[in-house]
Amino acid sequence: MYLSFIMINIDDNIDEPDVNGTENSLIMAREHGCKMYIIFLENGQLVKKLLKFGDKYRLFDTNSKYIILYDHVLFQKDTFYIWKRLINVIFIKKYESKNKVYLKNKSVWFEITTVPYPMNAEGILVPRRLDIWTNNKFRKDPDFFKDKTLNLKNETLKVVTFAHIPGTVKTNNSLDQRIRALFQSKTNQFYSGTEVEILKTVSQYMNFHCNVYEAENADIELWGNQMFDNNYTGLLGEMLNRKADIALGDLYYVPFVLYIMDLTIPYNTECLTFLTPESLTDISWKTLILPFSPLMWALVVLCLLISSSIFHYLAKFHLYIHRAESDKGKRTEKHEQESKIFKKQLFNNLSLCSQIKKVDPNTKYALLREQYIEIKDKDGLYQFSELTNSLLYTYSMLLLVSLPKLPIGWSLRVLTGWYWLYCLLVVVTYRASMTAILSRPMPRVAIDTLEELIDSKLTYGGWGEINRHFFESSPDEMIRRIGDNFETVDNDELAMDKVIRGKFAFYENTYFLKEAVVKRQLKFQKNSSKYTDHNNTSDIRSLIQTDRNLHIMKDCIINMPVSLGLQKNSPLRFRMDKLIRRVVEGGLVQKWLDDVMQKILRDKVEPKPDAKALMSFRKFYGAVVVLVIGYVVGIFVLIGEIFHHRYLKTSETKC
Structure with a gap:
């Protein structure tokens, strides 16, 4: 059987060991799972410094075994605090005495001692003798590294x-005697909760009592x-x-x-998130755009632009064909009759301008062609020949407004029919979604x-610096941005008041936030009932106006493991x-958690849904906003037309 070991040689004459070399060796030993540390240094001061150094930086494994030379x-x-952590330790002390029978020989024997655990030493620590080594054998042959954490012997x-x-x-x-016996307190305050139940169960198996107390200014x-x-x-x-030995x-x-x-192994994971105020802004003015999602609106607008462009270019194509036939002299009798009708209408419309006779023949012919096309457009023959008219008529079909006259050309007519089917589906979907929105409470x-x-x-x-440090040290950029402006609070009631006023978001676990809500x-409810008893309607109105529903964010910032705290390098951890x-x-943690939250969930007041789907003026804000926007745009267009006809049109032609 092969054993690996690390040996560190230190001169007893030096006052300080090689910190870097010793630290690297101890780190390597712990990473490789070293099960035993043998320290044979006669300089007790040097051993004490080494033990304190290893305890400070967690270089020693408390579950390992230690053999150290005895030194007072x-x-x-x-x-003392070291021997509350390194409990699997034995000390070897050498004794020499003269034999009374044979004066020339010396009797050498070794005393094997250990530290008592649990230890309640106030001013002096007396090691406990385990055995004596003499004549190449032990007297009792005991278990030198017995597990001392199995039974703490009613230690507090x-x-x-x-x-x-x-x-x-x-x-x-009002607690039963069993809980009082296990959890002693110097004050009249007692505690319950998930961690208290866990510690109570652990204390029963390990046979120890708990003296629970709060730190100064714990609130x-x-x-x-x-x-x-x-x-x-x-x-x-x-x-x-x-x-303290344990922290909850x-x-x-x-x-x-x-x-x-x-920390012990996590017994639960908690969702840490923010408590935020609801209804920061009134979105009732968005009623008309709520039925469709932003992507749906983008697709509808895109289809509108594409369809109007296709209608326009098809109309241009038909005009191009018609003009080509007119230039080649291929006019039918019907065209001549239309030309006579056109000339009659034209000269009737030109009665306001007597100078038309003075226009040269070429200019007059071009003017006649433009007027001919314009009159045919006015009659509904080519509604889509101009881009603006094409967009307007396509939009009107989307609103289920019929065209004044079907366009000429079968390509335009076929496209118009299919586009009407598309408009029908879009409008029906919009109306159904709008009806559902108006029949439910206002969205928050x-x-x-x-x-x-x-x-x-x-x-x-x-709360506290522990939460701010988490946000500042997070590798996630979004979380670090919150850490740059994170505020620490020391009063949950003041923080909740700021949340209710709509100015603050409070960070905690969801259980704490549910209790706060x-x-x-x-x-x-207490304040509203108090004002009701005094019949002070103004106070009730102001209270309702300042009231704001609170909302717990659905997304967790992090699902944080939660544990019980122990002293650093505590031997109780394993x-x-x-x-x-x-x-x-065994599912006991979930059961205890449900017991804690049961009272909170029982007292929670759920918002009452609306009994009827009533239409209110607040829900009608969207229509009013659209009407106001139409008025404003119409006024600006009217001003533009007046400016155009007064300053631009009169300067070009004067009749």
Whole structure:
């Protein structure tokens, strides 16, 4: 059997080890799954520095085994926290004594000790003896690396937390004695929730109690923020300063948290998104364009342009044929009769201009041809010969307005028939969709994507520095854009007021946001009932005007894994991971989560649908907007025509 090992030679006379070489060796050993560390250094101060260095940068695996030479320096008070993490350790201490029988011989024996765990050392740490090696054998031959996390022997562990749904919820004192025995508290506040139930189950199997407490200013600090001296406030500060053993509070699996503490395997994934106000703008003026999607409108306009162009060029083709026949003198008797009728109409129309007789014959002939074509167009023979008329008549057919007269030419007539079938299908579809829109409540504007949130005029923010750091360090460009303007808040009620006023988007998990929406609905009902009791109609009207429905974005910014927090390099992690995995696989986490959210969902007030499909003036805004646009465009066209006939037309010809 071959064993791989890494050996680091350090001179006992030096005060500091080679940091770079030692760190690289320890990293390599951990990556290769080193199961045992043997440290044979007689300089206890050097060993203590090495252990602190490895603990700070997580270079040691707490599940591995350690053999270290005994030195009383290793059991000073500043190293107590190390022996709460490296519990699979034995110390070898050498003893020499003179034999009373044979003075020339010396008796050498070794004492094998370990640290007690769980350890509740206040001022002194006394190692526990395991066995003695003498005469090339052990006395008891015990299990030196027994799993100490199987039974914590009713040890009390400190648990720091704060109220944050769905992990922890503050409750009153009406709890059963079993929960009181497992969760002791220095205050009258007790906690329930998903994480509390998980910890309760784990504590029963591992046989320990929990002393639950809140950090200073927990309602404001929550997870905590970084200070100038690289310290932290709130829950993170308690864990960094080793004041608590376990942390509860919907801890996210992010580098910001992993730098300070260890996390168990995730017991759930939470959808983190924004709470936004609804109905930021009134879209009732869009009623006429709502039946079709933007793509559908684009296709309808494209078909209109293509069809009008085809009608126009077909009409041009028929005019070209007719003019070619006229130039060659191939006129029929019918054409001559039409020419006589045309001349009669022409001279009747030219009675206003007596100078027509003075026009030379060539100019007069050209004028006659133009007037002939114009009169035939006025009679409906070639409605599509001009591009503007072609577009106008094609548009009128789309509105199911009949043509004044069928055009000449079978190609135009066949195209007109098929185009009418197309118009019929489009109009029927539009009418059906419009009827459905007018028969349902007014649509509300809601933000459901990151792009819509960024394009809106809202500011956005959330609890603490932990959320802001996530947005700033994200590799996604859209999320980083939010991180540039992300605001940290320390009061959820003030943040909710800003959301209701339509100025803010609040970032949290969907469970927390659902609770916030329900609280806001209950608060609104309470205020409205209070104003109703006082019969103050003006206050009720102002309250309704400032009321705004809240909307939880459908798109999740991220589905974040959520875990329980442990001390860095905690030896409890392996055992707790195993138990939490069993709890998750058994479906208990989902059951506890449903229990927490049951009361919230029960108190939620669903909006009442409209009983009747009533047509209101607000739904008619779209028609009014179209009418106003038509008036404005018509006025500008009228002004243009007046300007054209007064200043341009009179300067060309004066009759």
